[in-house]
Amino acid sequence: MIHSGTETNLGRYLLFLADTVEPGYAKTAFGLRDWAGERCVGELALPAATVTTGLPRLSAREARSQGADALVIGVAAPGGLIPDSWVPALVEALEAGLDIVSGMHIKLAQVAPLRDAAARFGRRLVDLRTPPPNIPVASGVKRSGRRLLTVGTDCALGKKYTALALTKALRARGVDAEFRASGQTGILIAGSGMPIDAVVSDFVAGAAELLSPAAADGHLDVIEGQGSLFHPAYAGVSLGLLHGSQPDMFVVCHDPSRRHILGYPSAPLPSIEAVIAQTVALGRVTNPAIRCVGVALNTSSLDEAAAQAEIATLSARLGLPVADPMRGGEAFERLVDNCNVPDPENT
Amino acid sequence: MIHSGTETNLGRYLLFLADTVEPGYAKTAFGLRDWAGERCVGELALPAATVTTGLPRLSAREARSQGADALVIGVAAPGGLIPDSWVPALVEALEAGLDIVSGMHIKLAQVAPLRDAAARFGRRLVDLRTPPPNIPVASGVKRSGRRLLTVGTDCALGKKYTALALTKALRARGVDAEFRASGQTGILIAGSGMPIDAVVSDFVAGAAELLSPAAADGHLDVIEGQGSLFHPAYAGVSLGLLHGSQPDMFVVCHDPSRRHILGYPSAPLPSIEAVIAQTVALGRVTNPAIRCVGVALNTSSLDEAAAQAEIATLSARLGLPVADPMRGGEAFERLVDNCNVPDPENT
Missing domain, CATH: 3.40.50.300 (P-loop containing nucleotide triphosphate hydrolases)
Known part of the structure; x- marks a missing residue:
């Protein structure tokens, strides 16, 4: 499945909605549902959430048994940090055999409980917002196509x-x-x-x-x-x-x-x-x-x-x-x- | 003297010109000479260099004895890397008791011989192009002044x-x-x-x-x-x-x-x-x-x-x-x- 932010394979996902109540914050979840729905096995939300993708609500374990490779953080967190309240569900997903995929600026491994759990359960923390190394300065030269x-x-x-x-x-x-x-x-x-x-x-x-x-x-x-x-x-x-x-x-x-x-x-x-x-x-x-x-x-x-x-x-x-x-x-x-x-x- | 890329004290410098032959690549050296000349004790160049600031040519040891705190890489390297040919002079500067200050995108510590020599001689490698952590997204709110x-x-x-x-x-x-x-x-x-x-x-x-x-x-x-x-x-x-x-x-x-x-x-x-x-x-x-x-x-x-x-x-x-x-x-x-x-x- 996913290798890095810029070269991914096409995995199967559990969409994590956290405790989101504002649909505008769930762009990633909706985008995946609408454009890669065949690879979304379901959604996982915390009790406070009111936003839903309409996909089946699954536990991490259920999603894994239905073929999910990874939990995707499908919402943006205010302030761009991962709140403590999300961590238990994310650790549970790692324990259930799912990788975690994030598009946030903060790196998943900066959250100590996630880093530790990923190591313990042999799962990967994938940060999509990690550019490849050695990007050149633009040449400005017109390309074909x-x-x-x-x-x-x-x-x-x-x-x-x-x-x-x-x-x-x-x-x-x-x-x-x-x-x-x-x-x-x-x-x-x-x-x-x-x-x-x-x-x-x-x-x-x-x-x-x-x-x-x-x-x-x-x-x-x-x-x-x-x-x-x-x-x-x-x-x-x-x-x-x-x-x-x-x-x-x-x-x-x-x-x-x-x-x-x-x-x-x-x-x-x-x-x-x-x-x-x-x-x-x-x-x-x-x-x-x-x-x-x-x-x-x-x-x-x-x-x-x-x-x-x-x-x-x-x-x-x-x-x-x-x-x-x-x-x-x-x-x-x-x-x-x-x-x-x-x-x-x-x- | 210098603490980080964004909060520096005002040190005294030896300007390193490397093997530069194109004055346009020596903007940092000329800028320091012209606007902070009282803090520039001299310049150090490799034999192939033709560019000069007109400041006294000093060895790293001479510069240190004349009060320099750091060698400043005063030129841009083609490709943004530190060529192997620069390394001996930089290591010698560390050995002479100078820190090294760089404004390049590449981090000095990525150059293994510099990292090792800095550790060995207890000197600092200062990367000016390191932004502070936790920069916020712009607010767009008009400020006073x-x-x-x-x-x-x-x-x-x-x-x-x-x-x-x-x-x-x-x-x-x-x-x-x-x-x-x-x-x-x-x-x-x-x-x-x-x-x-x-x-x-x-x-x-x-x-x-x-x-x-x-x-x-x-x-x-x-x-x-x-x-x-x-x-x-x-x-x-x-x-x-x-x-x-x-x-x-x-x-x-x-x-x-x-x-x-x-x-x-x-x-x-x-x-x-x-x-x-x-x-x-x-x-x-x-x-x-x-x-x-x-x-x-x-x-x-x-x-x-x-x-x-x-x-x-x-x-x-x-x-x-x-x-x-x-x-x-x-x-x-x-x-x-x-x-x-x-x-x-x-x-």
């Missing part, structure tokens, strides 16, 4: 889902498309990738170059974006990923219900137009042909009629395909079409 | 010298100004700082917030910039530093002889106007009042007449104070004046 990057007006509004949905739709049309994961959940789904926000900042663009290596001309890497160029904390990650990815195309991901940057009430959400303009202006540094091919709208807060109205209005305003990849339909087909037209500079 | 950031059209053209020269001139006028170092050489000069390009990317803006903490209203932090928003490899560092610094003012540093990004022949140098526009557009995320207060021109490739002509032409074109801080003069006085006018939004 085509690339599409999902960018966003904010964090946590659909960049990974959009990249996965586009990849699936493009492959269904026979395009040699590949999803490239830049975050821990995507890495678990894809089995490989680069935890870009855990890379030392001097090497972020270089890490993005490694993530989508030179490829055949017809090949299309669909790269999972991170953060936003307008995010007060994470914009540097977004910009390094943009430069190293050298995308020919990008799709802007947006949630029309979002009023400000998530967790930053004083930071207004940028307009989609501002994100397009900045992504083009900055992306030109490594790919002068960069262009916006559409918008992925996360309309999960709207009913179908309101969603379709929002999509139509926005598409008319921008003169670009707009769709909610999770709703699909003709709008999404048009977006996919536009991700697969030849580079205008090469026609 | 005033801040000025030097930004650039490229790397290695005067952002540190400009910040130091402005700080010195402002203090001479009685302004409560402080230089804030964001790179290894600046940290050695100032005795403290933040090695921003060695911070994990998710925390770069948070690290910049730590570097210039909340201060009295009259206080002015002059923050050393890094890279360029248009640099194919390092722009993410520049953007995180910009967002976390929340500058009220910025000075664009530029070298008129530079034709493309250093080391990236296919990446054209951005115009000063483009850097101003992007810095304002992106800097507004954390400080809507951000404004450009002038340009620092590195005219080291020009004679005095050509330099003055370039400065006058550019100042007329931009409508901003332009000066070479290393030449000083009236143009520089005007630039310093403009760094000390009240924030227009507060008047």
